[in-house]
Amino acid sequence: MRLLKWLSLGAAVWIVYWGLAAWGLRTGFEAWFGEQQRQGWQVSYGPMTTRGFPMRHVTRLNQPLLADPGTGAAWSADWIEFDSPALWPGAQSLRFPATPQHYSFFDQTRSVTAEQMRADLQLAPGLALELEKLSLTSQDWQISDGSGVIWQAQDLLLEMRQLAQAEQYHLTAVATHFAPRGLLRTGFSGLSPTREDLPPRFDALRLRADLGFDTPWDRRAIELRRPQLRQVNLALAEAHWGDMLFRATGALEVDETGRLSGALDLRAENWPAILDMAERLSLLPPSSRRAVEKVLALFSTGTGRAAKIDISLRFKQGQVWAGPLQLGTAPLLVLR
Template sequence: MRKLIALVVVAATLYGGYWFVGRSQIQSKLSEALVDIDAGDYDLTYDTLHTKGFPSRFDTTITNLEFNDPLTATSWAAPIFQLFALSYRPNEVIAVFPNEQTLTVDGEVFTLLTNDMRASGKVRANATLAFQTATIEMDYPRIRTEEGAELAMASILAAMRLTPETIQTYDLFLEARSIELPEDVRRMIDPQNQQPAIIQSLRFDSDIDLSAPIELNGANTDPIGLEAISIKEFALAWGEMSLSAIGDVTPDATGLLNGSFSISARNWQQLLDLAVATGSIPEERRLLIVGMAANIDETPHVPDTLTATLTITDGQMALGPIPLGAAPLLR
């Protein structure tokens, strides 16, 4: 019995020592990282940084955190920011954001309001700290301007993970639900209120191939390049109108793209109605565009759906036989 008690005491002492050493390491390393950021191209300030949670957690709280990027004239500020990790699983971290944050872009101040906003990340428990997963979720996010205009959504989910059985291919996913545009923006794109006030959903699902794996403590100091993008799903649903796309593109050494996308638009004439209502397309050109659409439609047997292939060759885009100009550079 005495030996058992002694063993328990020794184990508790060792674990307690591990926790206090871990807390000290977290506070010092995190403080050093924040100082390094502030000493570089960015400005970063905060009031306090404390870690608690004994015995099973490392809970770190930073108060009045502010990040500034002078080059782009953007800044982000939060009255409180928290990082949580289990003491026996420190390579998995959860970040919790306050319900109100401030974002300044070129002198214009925006307020981000959420019912709940949190992110999580996981790295491999090895020397290089290879990236595994990252997720950010927002419940009822609203971005409000100083004048009171507001972009609101029911929810946002963004995620990234290392694709199983690969070392430098990553899955990217984004979904926003029940999107309500600011009133002035909605009047601009739908002046006659032809569409519902709520955009049902926006979804983006893709794979990206990188030139090297993402490692937080890796030896590679060269910038990681983009080797290929595969869009498994892009989908936008607004009322009875929807737009979807799938395809693959690959940039060359200079960033010029090559590849193709299959694009499908259901009830696409409603999009044409919006373009005419806003003046983007003159009414007298409506029949011409309808005729061109009929010529490039790959699914003429589906009356309410227009399907066409967007090809990109040496950075030049074409929708069917119709040239569209240069595609964006990716490098």
């Protein structure tokens, strides 16, 4: 009988704790959205529900919308779920709907449709909610605009893990069975009859790098300002599609204005076809094609599909150099 009383008391205490924690989570969400609205954001969401008793808290927000007028960035979806253990809300899993999510940046809007899309966050204890680990995974996904599908793949892994220093993170990105249909595939149709032999999927698309920021990623990254890159140690960036290969490694420093310094070692196989792709996708202006081709030809060996380039690019004082040749102005690396 005494054991039964203690069990009943423990169950009652847990019920009260679970309810208070659920109320605290809901209140926290409402307070955060309210604070963003006071700072000028456009914020809206529909009914909020919580379930998962007794071991978890699963909070669903229906019809969420966030828009930051300062950066022009906006996101909306049919719903989003926050799932965490009842004992520690800092281990959050975010689940997204299979229906389209809409992302905007100023006048550009993209729709993301993904199966079983999930983000797992491990946050450090404390008011700052410093990010220790973030992973984004998905099964079949595609990104579209008004003209149709741009990119799609059968899965995705994106992970950012905090290293020994709070501002340092290891980044991994892999998309297997990446299929450049839509705009990219259309861009190659008609280049030449030989382009029809391209495989329907990339053989490899991956990235590994250590990143150093000026501040850790925490709640202020959304509320105030994005942490800015200061170091990039690129272990590997690789895209392999048929007879085309692009691979890069190297180390870069980023100053307070976003200017790059350092060096990248690049390898490009069948680089004329890569230029064809860039021109077709409006990534390379036709007026610049001839000049770029002449410069790359200086470093090229082989011809046709066997043409390849192994080159080191140096970044200094906002300019890009290949050996003694100045190639132009380097892009600024600023996170908005």
